[in-house]
Amino acid sequence: MVASTTPPETPQRPTPSRQREPWRERLARWDLRGTPYLLILPFFLVFMAFGLFPLLYTGWVSLHDWHVVLGDQGFVGLANFATLMSDPNFWNALFNTLSIFLLSTIPQLLAALGLAALLDRRLRGRTFWRAGVLLPNVVSVVAVALVFAQLFGRDYGVINHVLGWFGVDPVNWRSGTWTSHFAISVMVVWRWTGYNALIYLAAMQSVPRELYEQAEIDGASRWRTFWSITVPSIRPTIVFTVLVSTIYGLQLFAEPQLFDPKGTAGVGGNSREFQTVTMYLYEEGVRLGDAGYGSTIAWALFLIVLVFALINFRLSRRIASKD
Amino acid sequence: MATRTPNPPAPAPSDARVAEPRPRRRSTSRDSGGRRPGLLVYGLLSVIAVVSVFPLYWSFVVASRDNSAVAQASPPMLPGGNLFENIARVFDTVDFWLAIQNSLIVAGTVAVSNVFLSALAGFAFARLRFPGSKWLFVLVVGTMMVPTQLGIIPLYMLMSELGWYGRLEAVIVPALVSAFGVFWMRQACEETVPHELIEAARVDGCSVLRTFWTVALPAVRPQAAVLAMLTFMTAWNDFFWPLVVLDPNESPTVQIVLSNLASGYFTDYSLMLTGATLGVLPVVVLFILLARYIVGGVMQGAVKG
Numbered sequence: 001m002v003a004s005t006t007p008p009e010t011p012q013r014p015t016p017s018r019q020r021e022p023w024r025e026r027l028a029r030w031d032l033r034g035t036p037y038l039l040i041l042p043f044f045l046v047f048m049a050f051g052l053f054p055l056l057y058t059g060w061v062s063l064h065d066w067h068v069v070l071g072d073q074g075f076v077g078l079a080n081f082a083t084l085m086s087d088p089n090f091w092n093a094l095f096n097t098l099s100i101f102l103l104s105t106i107p108q109l110l111a112a113l114g115l116a117a118l119l120d121r122r123l124r125g126r127t128f129w130r131a132g133v134l135l136p137n138v139v140s141v142v143a144v145a146l147v148f149a150q151l152f153g154r155d156y157g158v159i160n161h162v163l164g165w166f167g168v169d170p171v172n173w174r175s176g177t178w179t180s181h182f183a184i185s186v187m188v189v190w191r192w193t194g195y196n197a198l199i200y201l202a203a204m205q206s207v208p209r210e211l212y213e214q215a216e217i218d219g220a221s222r223w224r225t226f227w228s229i230t231v232p233s234i235r236p237t238i239v240f241t242v243l244v245s246t247i248y249g250l251q252l253f254a255e256p257q258l259f260d261p262k263g264t265a266g267v268g269g270n271s272r273e274f275q276t277v278t279m280y281l282y283e284e285g286v287r288l289g290d291a292g293y294g295s296t297i298a299w300a301l302f303l304i305v306l307v308f309a310l311i312n313f314r315l316s317r318r319i320a321s322k323d
Numbered sequence: 324m325a326t327r328t329p330n331p332p333a334p335a336p337s338d339a340r341v342a343e344p345r346p347r348r349r350s351t352s353r354d355s356g357g358r359r360p361g362l363l364v365y366g367l368l369s370v371i372a373v374v375s376v377f378p379l380y381w382s383f384v385v386a387s388r389d390n391s392a393v394a395q396a397s398p399p400m401l402p403g404g405n406l407f408e409n410i411a412r413v414f415d416t417v418d419f420w421l422a423i424q425n426s427l428i429v430a431g432t433v434a435v436s437n438v439f440l441s442a443l444a445g446f447a448f449a450r451l452r453f454p455g456s457k458w459l460f461v462l463v464v465g466t467m468m469v470p471t472q473l474g475i476i477p478l479y480m481l482m483s484e485l486g487w488y489g490r491l492e493a494v495i496v497p498a499l500v501s502a503f504g505v506f507w508m509r510q511a512c513e514e515t516v517p518h519e520l521i522e523a524a525r526v527d528g529c530s531v532l533r534t535f536w537t538v539a540l541p542a543v544r545p546q547a548a549v550l551a552m553l554t555f556m557t558a559w560n561d562f563f564w565p566l567v568v569l570d571p572n573e574s575p576t577v578q579i580v581l582s583n584l585a586s587g588y589f590t591d592y593s594l595m596l597t598g599a600t601l602g603v604l605p606v607v608v609l610f611i612l613l614a615r616y617i618v619g620g621v622m623q624g625a626v627k628g
Contacts, residue, residue: 042440139379147599
């Protein structure tokens with residue numbers, strides 16, 4: 001209800017007939033009480049139907065032998081989870097996911113911090129620089145993956161060509177575990193560093209300037225100031241970006257999927273060198289149509305994301321705290 | 324692309340004394356440190372800018388050459404003259420028109436509905452009082468943490484059940500409104516819709532919806548435009564869900580068509596990257612036109628430290 005600045009008027013307002021309140025007034029009252037709920041209803045409807053329900057239902061499906069075409073073939077309890085535990089493809093996918101996640105997230109966030117510190121200086125053409133770093137983020141993942149697939153080509157790739165200048169033999173990026181993980185991480189870093197830098201920059205703008213002036217008077221170096229003042233001051237933001245990168249990083253899909261020369265029909269290299277968990281979920285649950293097993297993979301991934309988010313939350317709080 | 328070389332920094336006083344704020348500078352920009360950054364900073368930033376732009380530039384170079392040019396001992400670094408042939412080949416190989424049309428329908432609908440529905444909810448959370456509003460809003464923000472990607476199998480079954488498999492509804496309806504949008508528009512209403520105006524409208528006998536339409540919505544127009552842009556880009560660039568639920572032969576989106584260009588027996592890079600260039604062009608042009616607002620928006624929306 002709308003707050004009135006004046007105290008409520010005399011309770012016994014002259015109401016000529018209590019029975020027959022003017023319909024206008026009654027309508028207005030209903031409007032005030034009910035309309036707010038109507039306004040927020042669309043969001044909750046969409047979220048319940050297409051966000052929450054599927055996620056919970058995934059748990060139900062994972063307890064069944066369930067095929068997309070044939071439907072429910074019966075309750076099997078935790079059998080799918082038992083299969084998952086002894087499925088080498090799953091463990092391989094999990095290893096790849098974690099490896100790419102670490103290889104991309106750590107450099108990306110550190111680089112973003114440094115870049116934000118640069119952008120926080122008194123720059124000329126501020127908007128130009130800021131927009132420039134965000135540009136990679138507006139390009140679609142698919143386009144990024146296609147371009148990088150060429151850049152990382154074995155025979156005619158630009159990266160191998162440049163390495164050749166330094167006498168390095170051409171690398172077959174797709175065939176090795178580490179080389180492919182490195183290449184995919186480069187795509188992720190390229191796409192997200194600027195975005196994170198802008199988020200850090202926004203936080204840095206609200207650090208009290210007096211702190212910097214004080215540090216300058218004390219003769220602290222830029223490096224020292226950065227680590228002892230800037231980083232601890234933007235701690236909540238760092239924790240936030242670590243959480244978001246964890247949630248997205250562990251669900252990585254498009255970059256590795258399209259890095260496979262077979263595109264969306266591939267499984268991440270000839271011997272699954274870079275198949276991530278989400279790619280495995282897509283292979284089993286969508287392409288092979290095993291909904292039960294696919295849902296099991298989804299739930300396992302959900303739990304992994306949860307655990308990692310918690311670990312990272314604690315870690316980043318500790319690292320970014322003041323001493 | 325040549326990066327714009329910034330003007331050389333103003334000569335800084337050589338001794339490190341406490342910088343006095345210059346009266347000329349706008350008070351809105353707050354930067355660390357008193358001294359103007361030196362050439363080293365601009366040099367570093369220029370390198371980063373080149374790295375940011377290079378893949379896009381490279382994509383354009385390959386798109387404007389024939390496929391054999393890519394397979395040379397030393398890769399070409401300048402655009403060639405085959406751009407229009409390659410574009411024609413893309414349109415011959417895949418139904419790019421249909422893809423563009425579908426992507427426009429999807430991204431356009433999602434952007435408009437997101438702005439409208441998010442503004443409704445944002446307005447309610449920012450300016451109306453109703454029991455439970457606080458924790459309902461917490462719930463909205465909390466939903467941002469739910470990884471919807473993991474629910475795709477039931478979502479897929481749901482879409483088949485509804486008869487939406489292969490239809491654009493399947494990608495549009497789940498994205499009609501987002502927690503981010505609600506959060507964003509609430510922020511916008513908090514900042515730009517004064518309580519007094521709402522009160523005045525109420526006194527004049529405006530209904531809640533009318534107040535929203537005539538008072539709140541016009542006031543948040545700039546933020547709504549930024550949200551529309553961000554949502555449009557996200558929807559245009561979406562890949563995973565359309566890949567799962569759309570039929571690539573019947574109802575492709577631009578991203579699906581692009582991914583199809585990549586999976587052939589032999590890789591035709593110039594075809595592939597022509598497609599990629601065409602696919603990112605609309606979004607990149609929009610971004611360049613609106614970069615100021617979008618960057619400002621991202622900065623505003625960030626969690627304050």
